[in-house]
Amino acid sequence: MIDATHDPALRSWVASAQAAGTDFPIQNLPFASFRRQGTAEPYRGGVAIGDQVLDLAALQRSGTLQGLAATAAAAAAQPQLNTLMAMGPAAWSALRQALSGGLRAGAPQQSAWQACLVPQAEAEYGLPARIGDYTDFYTSVHHATNIGRQFRPDNPLLPNYKWVPIGYHGRASSIGVSGQRFRRPVGQTLAPGAAAPRLGPCQRLDIELELGVFIGTGNALGEPIAMEEAEDHVFGLCLLNDWSARDIQGWEYQPLGPFLSKNFATTVSPWIVTLQALAPYRVAFERPAGDPQPLPYLDSAHNRAAGAFDIQLAVELQSATMRAAGQAPAPIVQTSYRHAYWTVAQMVAHHTVNGCNLQSGDLFGSGTLSGPTLDQAGALIELTSGGTQPVRLPNGEVRTWLQDGDSVVLRGWCARPGAARIGFGRCEGTVLASAVAA
Amino acid sequence: MIDATHDPALRSWVASAQAAGTDFPIQNLPFASFRRQGTAEPYRGGVAIGDQVLDLAALQRSGTLQGLAATAAAAAAQPQLNTLMAMGPAAWSALRQALSGGLRAGAPQQSAWQACLVPQAEAEYGLPARIGDYTDFYTSVHHATNIGRQFRPDNPLLPNYKWVPIGYHGRASSIGVSGQRFRRPVGQTLAPGAAAPRLGPCQRLDIELELGVFIGTGNALGEPIAMEEAEDHVFGLCLLNDWSARDIQGWEYQPLGPFLSKNFATTVSPWIVTLQALAPYRVAFERPAGDPQPLPYLDSAHNRAAGAFDIQLAVELQSATMRAAGQAPAPIVQTSYRHAYWTVAQMVAHHTVNGCNLQSGDLFGSGTLSGPTLDQAGALIELTSGGTQPVRLPNGEVRTWLQDGDSVVLRGWCARPGAARIGFGRCEGTVLASAVAA
Incomplete structure (x- = not known):
């Protein structure tokens, strides 16, 4: 309000x-x-x-x-x-x-x-809260389509996507606050054509530009939260970088989903912007023409009228060379949360429809928030078309995947005529060299 | 020792x-x-x-x-x-x-x-510990093969299985101790041939017979635990039932893994049997002839010689009718943990090889512990061949999937000549009716 x-x-x-x-x-x-x-x-x-x-x-x-x-x-x-x-x-x-x-x-x-x-x-x-459980969603249809296209060119989006707010459980212990510095993960990967996997430092280290959702009041086991009450259970939003090791992910993720490719580090902004503060930036939740309407348990009049938020999001990258030269992080992506296919309220209602209990301080990730065009991609795997189209930094360096010493800064803000501009601060993390040689 | x-x-x-x-x-x-x-x-x-x-x-x-x-x-x-x-x-x-x-x-x-x-x-x-993070593994090759056969008859086991101790993150908040009673979960399912999913109570509610592993001492982010030290980080083992909604799972699990099909309840035994108590029941960790040997980070002389445990496991079922008639839970499955394809130490080493930090009280599930033959299956989906071959209870009732009022009891024990028999007590959970009508 x-x-x-x-x-x-x-x-x-x-x-x-x-x-x-x-x-x-x-x-x-x-x-x-x-x-x-x-x-x-x-x-x-x-x-x-x-x-x-x-x-x-x-x-x-x-x-x-x-x-x-x-x-x-x-x-x-x-x-x-x-x-x-x-x-x-x-x-x-x-x-x-x-x-x-x-x-x-x-x-x-x-x-x-x-x-x-x-x-x-x-x-x-x-960390602003003791995070009991961390759940990562997958709410950008553009991200799901871009990623799916790399695996299944003819059928990029799976049949459940437009019905189910897809999510999976993440690791709470390795969530750190802005300023987090972490070692490049080591893991198993299978080289194309190789007969056996090998262990080594990740070669395809990526970011995921996300928003985090902090749960305020929880629910008892067995008692779902209805759409109409869902937002009353949400304290606020933060920035979240779901660092991802794409080569480890590709080899490990079947059939139970990403695991070591994700759980080595997740960085959140220190500041939680409350849903109340975001009230002037609500926008209608709209499905593209021809898409199915959500099932009743994922639908409400309020959600249709004002369930989405128009939050501008940006990714900046600063290499070690740039940092040594005193050059500020350079923007590589800008997009908006308004492009998400599922709202915050829908995440809450879906997560609890089976009776699962949420607790105060639980964290949701929105999933990578890519917009409709590739320059709005929230992950390097999309922005660089699977590592084939490098991004050029202002000092002439290029990136397909992250290099040691790279810092990535996420930013978020809301601005429109007739309302005060508000922002999320910074969410910064830095890649350190792996503990083992390549 | x-x-x-x-x-x-x-x-x-x-x-x-x-x-x-x-x-x-x-x-x-x-x-x-x-x-x-x-x-x-x-x-x-x-x-x-x-x-x-x-x-x-x-x-x-x-x-x-x-x-x-x-x-x-x-x-x-x-x-x-x-x-x-x-x-x-x-x-x-x-x-x-x-x-x-x-x-x-x-x-x-x-x-x-x-x-x-x-x-x-x-x-x-x-609950014996405050569980920060819960990870569920998939260490039974027999379970993975049985399940895979239902989806991919010609190629049941995925190529990564014999290299990667597959695991995924689970939900900590809904873990309860023996005696847990939970409502049948509600969720989206897609009927065969249907154009759209529907929301309703799970129709294919299943158990998963697992052992739980409680982490003792943790590790710092970025500092993997080597195989040689892995068991020093393990406090002990318990029984664990990873209740599963197979119809919800089938519709939701692509591409990020099981979510609402698992996180409505997980039951553990109250008693944690320490690794020290299990010392007389260690057995060699052996790979079938022709299978690849584990990568070096998953291998140690101790693991080969004595990394597995011969723990007998059983599942008993008591229907509401049996309970009303004073009939004890009836055995439906018996198997052993020695059939697992990956050991406790390998779970710890794999989980941390990328730098992920474990914390005291974290819980691992072994994954469903099915043995080599179908009567050793740790889940109804295997035992009943996907719901087609009902199990008969002593009073004449039959089960493909769990019905409301069913209690499931897991038991575990170790026995061999020259050592004292020790056991895990009971891990019991009961299915209550769903909050909504079918």
Whole structure:
């Protein structure tokens, strides 16, 4: 619901919240888990405002919040946000209203709140939640078609795709927050024509541009969540990079799906943008003409009218050479989440229709968010047509697959006339050399 | 390593530990998380001895343990065993030695220990560990071949099977302990020849007879566990039923693997039998003549000589009618874990070769443990040849797939001349009616 907290005219007493192009104006108010860099302070919840983090533990101690907002801030003062997530929409909304009120220009308690600010430049971030289970979906029909075409040129999209929001379980233990550095995975691959596989470092290391969905309130085993209530169970969205080893994947994935090709690392942004903040960027969920309508358990009037989100997404790449030369990460892809074939609510309803229980802090990945054209591809396997069409970087380097030392930065933001631009910050990860020689 | 704790002549002052056919003689000493039924007592670790549970929290308070064994018992006094699991083999061994010493006939502190016993008949069990991630493997070549034959009669086994210990990620949130009762899952299925899928209760509900593997000590991200160290990271084994909805699975599993067909419930036994207890039941890991030898990262001299375990496994079924008539569950399958194509150590080494991090309390499933002949099949889909050859129960009822009210009991035990028989107890789960009508 759009309310006064979304008013584009709203201004904060934190000056940087008005900076051109900031991801974090007062209309956003995303959540993270943070502490001061290089300290042994406990992690606690924080909210981004301009170039600052509002420390929710300090704010709670300040005694300037009352009622449900104070209870929610106390929950958010914990090292991870699971307790806040479990409180549900009324608590999230009360906290958002209080934060919007306290941070706006002219707010009476500015000096007490000022003391709760920590510059983002001095912060380090933890995982925003204890993630019990991580599920990765496959909601881009363009990605599914592009990938399918490489395996089955005449029949790229499987018959279930337009009926089933395909998903599979991922690995929670190897999810890291932006800044994650991981070794190039080692695994079995079968060279074309070879009689036997060999073990070695991945040669086709890829990214997957995704959004993450953090579950707020869960459900009991055996009690599905209906479409009409699905969004009430969602706390917010983040950026997610589902690093993928395509050569390992090709050899291992039959018949039970990807495993070691995915579970060596997954990187999320520190900031979770709430569904409330995204309200001005809802768009209709539309099926292309001729496509089947979703089964009733995946359909609702609200979903049809406004179940999708128009979130702009971009991928940037910085090689080790670029970094050494002080060159910023270079954009290689831009697309939008609006092209997804299944919505957030449909993921929740599908995941629970069989009785599966979700828990506060569970994470969904959207699956690679490729748009309709190849320059909107969310993975190198598509962007480079299976490694045959290299991408050129500004300094003349080329990439088909990731090289050691490469950093990949995901970005996301929403912008339209009549609404404040809001963003997701950065989701960055860096590939280190493998532990073994090729 | 076989030591004095395995001596078949060893007797306990707990008389029921000598009862014929007991799963829990003094040579076993498996761990669970328990409390007295119907109380609000905290769960804590316990060890089975005969028909009793030795309460490790009470034992720790008794002050009768010293040194590392006392530290390990203090860890095991927590509601779940993760801390004990994280302590590693030296601590597990010290605790086993102390328990074996204190429970054996003639032990000096019998009266203090006697006060720490709770009858199993008065106990209820929790999940033995907080399970961060659950991975299900596919280690029975017989199961893989039987299932593959139903889909690809001419080419049942995929080319990767004899090289890759196939696995995929499962759902941790819906794992329950023996006694779990769950609703028949609802999901999308596509009837043969139908143009569109429909939503409804699963019509082909199945079991999967598996062993579970609880990880003890984990590894850091990026640091694989070598075969030679793999078993040091394993705390013990339990029974596991990976309930499966075959009709939902058939429609959803391409291309990313099983999802809603599996994640509605998974049942484990309360008791974890340690690798130490299983030492007398090690057998050689042998590949059939002509099969490829494992790649070096999946091979070790110890694994070849003694990497497999000869654990007898059985499935029993009790229908609602049988239960009402006071008839015990009837055996429908018996097999052995020795037929598995990949060992516990190989699962650990493979899972981490890409750098994936395991954590204390993580759970692996072995995959359905079917033996070489169809009467050794660990799933109804094999036992009934895809639902075409019904199984007859003693009261005349027949089953192709599970019906509402059916309880399935898994059992496991080890027995051979010159060693004490040890067992896993029961792993029981019951199917309730679906939340929606067919």
